[in-house]
Amino acid sequence: MYGIILAGGSGSRLWPLSRELYPKQLLNIISDKSLLQSTFERLAFCMPEANILSITNTKHASNVKMQIQDLTKNPLVLSEPVAKNTAPAIALATKYIMQQTEEEDPVILVVPSDHLIQDNEKFSSTVQKGEKLAQEGYIVTFGIKPDYPETGYGYINILKPLEIGYKVKEFVEKPDLKTAEKYLEAGTYFWNSGIFMFKASVLMEEIKKYAPEIDKISNNVDFSKTKDIPFIEFDKMPSISIDYAIMEKSDKIALLTLESDWNDLGSWKSIYDVSNKDENNNVFVGHVIDKDSKNSFVYASSKLVTTIGLEDTVIVETEDAILACKKDKTQDVKHIYETLKKQNDDTHLVHKTVYRPWGFYTVIAQGKGFQSKILHVNPGQKLSIQSHNHRSEHWVVLNGTAKVVLEGKELILSPGHSVDIPVKAIHSLQNPYQEDVEVIEVQKGDILLEDDIIRYEDMYGRV
Amino acid sequence: MYGIILAGGSGSRLWPLSRELYPKQLLNIISDKSLLQSTFERLAFCMPEANILSITNTKHASNVKMQIQDLTKNPLVLSEPVAKNTAPAIALATKYIMQQTEEEDPVILVVPSDHLIQDNEKFSSTVQKGEKLAQEGYIVTFGIKPDYPETGYGYINILKPLEIGYKVKEFVEKPDLKTAEKYLEAGTYFWNSGIFMFKASVLMEEIKKYAPEIDKISNNVDFSKTKDIPFIEFDKMPSISIDYAIMEKSDKIALLTLESDWNDLGSWKSIYDVSNKDENNNVFVGHVIDKDSKNSFVYASSKLVTTIGLEDTVIVETEDAILACKKDKTQDVKHIYETLKKQNDDTHLVHKTVYRPWGFYTVIAQGKGFQSKILHVNPGQKLSIQSHNHRSEHWVVLNGTAKVVLEGKELILSPGHSVDIPVKAIHSLQNPYQEDVEVIEVQKGDILLEDDIIRYEDMYGRV
Numbered sequence: 001m002y003g004i005i006l007a008g009g010s011g012s013r014l015w016p017l018s019r020e021l022y023p024k025q026l027l028n029i030i031s032d033k034s035l036l037q038s039t040f041e042r043l044a045f046c047m048p049e050a051n052i053l054s055i056t057n058t059k060h061a062s063n064v065k066m067q068i069q070d071l072t073k074n075p076l077v078l079s080e081p082v083a084k085n086t087a088p089a090i091a092l093a094t095k096y097i098m099q100q101t102e103e104e105d106p107v108i109l110v111v112p113s114d115h116l117i118q119d120n121e122k123f124s125s126t127v128q129k130g131e132k133l134a135q136e137g138y139i140v141t142f143g144i145k146p147d148y149p150e151t152g153y154g155y156i157n158i159l160k161p162l163e164i165g166y167k168v169k170e171f172v173e174k175p176d177l178k179t180a181e182k183y184l185e186a187g188t189y190f191w192n193s194g195i196f197m198f199k200a201s202v203l204m205e206e207i208k209k210y211a212p213e214i215d216k217i218s219n220n221v222d223f224s225k226t227k228d229i230p231f232i233e234f235d236k237m238p239s240i241s242i243d244y245a246i247m248e249k250s251d252k253i254a255l256l257t258l259e260s261d262w263n264d265l266g267s268w269k270s271i272y273d274v275s276n277k278d279e280n281n282n283v284f285v286g287h288v289i290d291k292d293s294k295n296s297f298v299y300a301s302s303k304l305v306t307t308i309g310l311e312d313t314v315i316v317e318t319e320d321a322i323l324a325c326k327k328d329k330t331q332d333v334k335h336i337y338e339t340l341k342k343q344n345d346d347t348h349l350v351h352k353t354v355y356r357p358w359g360f361y362t363v364i365a366q367g368k369g370f371q372s373k374i375l376h377v378n379p380g381q382k383l384s385i386q387s388h389n390h391r392s393e394h395w396v397v398l399n400g401t402a403k404v405v406l407e408g409k410e411l412i413l414s415p416g417h418s419v420d421i422p423v424k425a426i427h428s429l430q431n432p433y434q435e436d437v438e439v440i441e442v443q444k445g446d447i448l449l450e451d452d453i454i455r456y457e458d459m460y461g462r463v
Numbered sequence: 464m465y466g467i468i469l470a471g472g473s474g475s476r477l478w479p480l481s482r483e484l485y486p487k488q489l490l491n492i493i494s495d496k497s498l499l500q501s502t503f504e505r506l507a508f509c510m511p512e513a514n515i516l517s518i519t520n521t522k523h524a525s526n527v528k529m530q531i532q533d534l535t536k537n538p539l540v541l542s543e544p545v546a547k548n549t550a551p552a553i554a555l556a557t558k559y560i561m562q563q564t565e566e567e568d569p570v571i572l573v574v575p576s577d578h579l580i581q582d583n584e585k586f587s588s589t590v591q592k593g594e595k596l597a598q599e600g601y602i603v604t605f606g607i608k609p610d611y612p613e614t615g616y617g618y619i620n621i622l623k624p625l626e627i628g629y630k631v632k633e634f635v636e637k638p639d640l641k642t643a644e645k646y647l648e649a650g651t652y653f654w655n656s657g658i659f660m661f662k663a664s665v666l667m668e669e670i671k672k673y674a675p676e677i678d679k680i681s682n683n684v685d686f687s688k689t690k691d692i693p694f695i696e697f698d699k700m701p702s703i704s705i706d707y708a709i710m711e712k713s714d715k716i717a718l719l720t721l722e723s724d725w726n727d728l729g730s731w732k733s734i735y736d737v738s739n740k741d742e743n744n745n746v747f748v749g750h751v752i753d754k755d756s757k758n759s760f761v762y763a764s765s766k767l768v769t770t771i772g773l774e775d776t777v778i779v780e781t782e783d784a785i786l787a788c789k790k791d792k793t794q795d796v797k798h799i800y801e802t803l804k805k806q807n808d809d810t811h812l813v814h815k816t817v818y819r820p821w822g823f824y825t826v827i828a829q830g831k832g833f834q835s836k837i838l839h840v841n842p843g844q845k846l847s848i849q850s851h852n853h854r855s856e857h858w859v860v861l862n863g864t865a866k867v868v869l870e871g872k873e874l875i876l877s878p879g880h881s882v883d884i885p886v887k888a889i890h891s892l893q894n895p896y897q898e899d900v901e902v903i904e905v906q907k908g909d910i911l912l913e914d915d916i917i918r919y920e921d922m923y924g925r926v
Binding site: 016289291292298300303304305306307308309310311313315317319320321322323324325326328329330332333335336339340345347362364365367368369370372374392394396398399415416418420438440442444 | 879
């Protein structure tokens with residue numbers, strides 16, 4: 001069996017903890033592993049690690065690779081140059097597996113990367129049943145038996161029982177409350193978990209039939225050289241979900257009830273719902289001091305958050321933005337996110353802390369003509385050999401021992417030592433030792449942009 | 464006429480904007496002037512600026528002086544080495560005025576520094592009436608006609624009308640709600656504003672009679688050399704309020720109704736009450752994005768604060784602490800403050816930004832063995848000539864031109880230039896020019912304490 005993890009995602013729902021460049025699947029809110037990492041481990045429960053493929057957007061590829069690298073040696077990550085929804089991603093990932101495998105017609109399990117499922121054994125038992133159905137030629141969906149009339153999910157209506165699971169009658173979109181109540185009463189409607197399974201040949205046949213354009217473009221992509229999907233092909237793809245493209249049209253759809261727990265973590269309220277509460281039904285994460293609050297969720301990531309007498313309220317604190325929201329309105333966070341995006345406010349896009357293949361950096365101060373960061377370089381890692389056209393840089397080593405090459409000259413700097421890097425000077429920063437290196441960087445210049453960087457050599461292939 | 468501004472105050476009620484070392488009277492929440500500055504201007508409406516004396520704790524003296532210096536040339540500030548409540552402060556300030564003045568028996572007006580009164584003309588008209596009563600030998604209190612049964616204030620009960628104002632029957636402490644309702648109904652009870660007036664001789668006579676210890680110690684203090692009250696005398700003072708010491712005992716107390724507006728700004732709720740509201744009865748200060756909130760107060764001082772669907776809620780954001788509080792519970796902020804104090808959490812004590820006579824600094828990063836600040840040096844100002852026993856420092860100039868003297872050698876540094884200051888090296892930083900100077904400082908060392916500073920010369924007398 002093979003697995004495809006859909007690791008795209010926009011990062012709007014759990015803002016300000018999620019950002020466009022650091023979406024939900026990369027966060028570890030619920031446990032010490034991220035949702036992506038937990039998803040990987042869940043699939044590894046059902047199939048060999050080497051058979052698990054993640055597909056994500058180019059902008060998340062390095063973070064996705066880094067996270068999966070913590071779990072397995074050779075992470076398999078395809079990256080898309082633009083976002084085109086799920087149908088093109090699944091078609092291409094399926095093609096990739098068909099090209100690589102020695103199996104004649106592999107069964108493939110497709111899962112979102114940002115849902116919470118904690119019972120891997122029950123999940124695996126549903127997957128095993130699904131494999132049988134998939135072998136019979138069905139595209140198998142995993143449905144959740146609803147226990148209340150949720151209006152935020154799509155539903156799947158079943159037609160009749162099969163030997164295992166059900167034959168599906170139709171897919172229906174997010175209903176209004178009245179309709180959702182009818183669905184609940186009818187008993188034949190299930191929430192669509194976005195998880196499904198198929199034989200590669202079956203899916204590609206249906207794509208050929210219902211989305212021939214996607215099939216045609218997929219056939220032109222050559223994966224022999226790189227796992228980065230070329231823009232020139234992919235940009236022609238229609239932007240369409242697998243549900244619209246195939247599921248709502250095909251007559252080969254079956255449904256299995258997902259036996260494990262499941263939560264899509266689609267809002268801060270759902271994070272609250274799955275978290276352990278204290279005696280006043282509060283969830284406090286980080287440095288929180290409270291007096292008399294009830295039924296509230298407070299997440300402090302960098303500072304002290306104090307709360308008094310709150311009820312049904314969500315507070316999320318990050319280094320550059322704070323959210324304070326009534327708990328039953330947390331789905332409106334996406335409006336705030338869109339507002340920020342429209343206002344060109346970077347707060348929707350990145351955190352003050354940004355992860356890089358060599359470690360991470362945190363912006364600690366910004367002002368007229370300057371910016372200051374702390375660079376954290378992991379052992380054995382090295383920033384690219386680079387220069388800047390518009391800024392000088394000044395480094396002071398805080399911890400560890402750094403190797404700096406400046407215009408061909410090598411310097412070994414211990415804590416308290418510093419170096420000036422003039423505009424246009426070619427330089428690199430390296431941590432060749434076992435201890436983490438921390439450096440304060442002061443950038444000076446009239447133009448201070450991340451993309452004012454000319455890379456000459458990079459151990460992570462970013463030249 | 465002379466004036467005494469009581470400029471002590473602990474900074475607990477408007478935390479996290481107020482801090483122990485930056486209390487309420489120094490804040491400019493309501494206007495571009497601080498409450499202390501507005502108080503000074505109000506008194507300057509009634510008397511010559513040179514007759515206005517502020518008395519404060521040593522730890523606030525430099526901030527109090529700096530703020531009053533913005534309004535008048537030679538600020539008169541007495542500083543107390545320890546906090547001993549209002550009676551000793553008023554006795555000493557009165558003694559000081561008696562020693563300095565050429566008037567035989569001056570009338571003195573005493574006011575808190577942290578209340579809001581916006582109508583200076585009406586205030587001044589009450590003060591003029593008060594002067595007449597004081598000349599007749601009364602200690603005149605200023606009462607506020609209550610319009611609801613407030614339980615947070617002390618009350619003054621009147622006995623009978625005088626030609627101007629009333630003779631006072633008794634002072635009563637903060638009542639419970641039932642008692643406050645009775646007071647309101649009776650019509651003879653007024654809120655105690657903490658403002659009063661007297662002839663110097665009358666007050667000192669009453670102090671001699673009811674608090675002879677305070678009188679005795681006051682007579683031993685010699686103001687001829689310094690305005691810093693010596694610890695050895697002052698520490699012997701009983702810690703007692705003027706109300707307990709004199710007002711509740713003396714039979715010379717009169718009351719005038721304060722004709723102006725008045726608000727003690729004793730909680731975030733009262734700040735909300737006096738602020739201009741938008742169409743949804745919200746008050747937003749700073750970078751706030753809201754959706755659907757009502758009757759709420761949001762104060763963003765450094766970051767983006769986003770709010771959704773809040774009702775009757777107060778959010779106050781500062782660089783190192785956030786408060787989220789139900790609006791009718793804002794008096795509980797002092798409990799949070801006390802908790803922090805007990806936990807030795809500096810968040811009750813100082814801000815990340817600390818004001819100094821030469822400008823201010825902001826802590827931008829702290830970590831193992833290092834701390835980084837941005838120093839902001841005002842034109843013409845100079846930090847003391849100093850050295851440190853446990854840390855090296857590293858300065859990078861961000862804006863302006865800095866003059867640095869290091870071990871006797873003078874350096875002129877423009878933006879982007881830097882200097883290393885080794886442990887124990889004698890150094891100083893100066894801004895001799897017209898433009899503000901900004902410098903990033905990186906401190907390195909195992910011990911990083913503000914008081915690891917040996918001062919050799921200081922233009923603000925701090926050696």
